[in-house]
Amino acid sequence: MLDFNDVVFLYEGYHKYEKGTNYASSNIVLIKGKKNIIIDTGYFGDETIIVSSLKKHDLKVDDIDFVLITHWHFDHIANTNLFKNAIVIKGSYTGNIIIHDPIKHGGRKAEPKDLKEFKKIFEVIKTPGHTSEHLAFLFKTNKGNVIAAGDAIPLANFIDCKKQPIVCQDIKLFNKSRSKILKLADWIIPGHSPMIKIKK
Numbered sequence: 001m002l003d004f005n006d007v008v009f010l011y012e013g014y015h016k017y018e019k020g021t022n023y024a025s026s027n028i029v030l031i032k033g034k035k036n037i038i039i040d041t042g043y044f045g046d047e048t049i050i051v052s053s054l055k056k057h058d059l060k061v062d063d064i065d066f067v068l069i070t071h072w073h074f075d076h077i078a079n080t081n082l083f084k085n086a087i088v089i090k091g092s093y094t095g096n097i098i099i100h101d102p103i104k105h106g107g108r109k110a111e112p113k114d115l116k117e118f119k120k121i122f123e124v125i126k127t128p129g130h131t132s133e134h135l136a137f138l139f140k141t142n143k144g145n146v147i148a149a150g151d152a153i154p155l156a157n158f159i160d161c162k163k164q165p166i167v168c169q170d171i172k173l174f175n176k177s178r179s180k181i182l183k184l185a186d187w188i189i190p191g192h193s194p195m196i197k198i199k200k
Contacts, residue, residue, distance in 0.1 A: 070150025144186025
């Protein structure tokens with residue numbers, strides 16, 4: 001079980017529309033522990049922020065063991081290449097979970113034994129809707145379940161199920177995935193805003 005205080009925002013993302021243009025960069029979250037984990041890697045230009053923020057925690061990019069990608073939009077993945085030693089976990093458009101291992105130099109479909117092993121640290125949850133390959137990640141902490149939701153819950157106001165997204169591949173799946181997250185989570189890390197405590 002993780003200490004809740006080991007869930008750290010390296011960078012707080014944003015999402016806004018100005019004059020018909022969408023501007024966004026994702027939250028970049030560090031989970032500190034026996035295995036150091038980054039969730040989403042932000043947009044182009046965030047590299048310096050990542051490096052300097054890790055330094056504040058006595059870490060370098062080479063110290064990261066896992067990079068967990070919620071989905072493949074550029075504002076969530078642009079700096080993944082910084083983490084050359086990390087195993088990258090992401091979804092695929094066919095609904096599979098993909099593991100990219102830097103040592104084995106390639107990607108492969110996650111097997112049940114992989115997911116069982118990951119579950120010692122985090123749980124992978126399929127959350128399609130915003131995109132077909134979307135994933136969320138659940139961490140058990142001493143203050144309850146923390147779920148990194150990505151754009152399954154892009155901003156804090158999306159915990160209100162009446163709020164519907166503008167950008168979405170499948171609205172029915174989006175609402176189903178959101179409900180799943182809200183049921184499991186005590187805390188939610190949205191894609192682009194501060195962590196939310198869920199009232200049960």
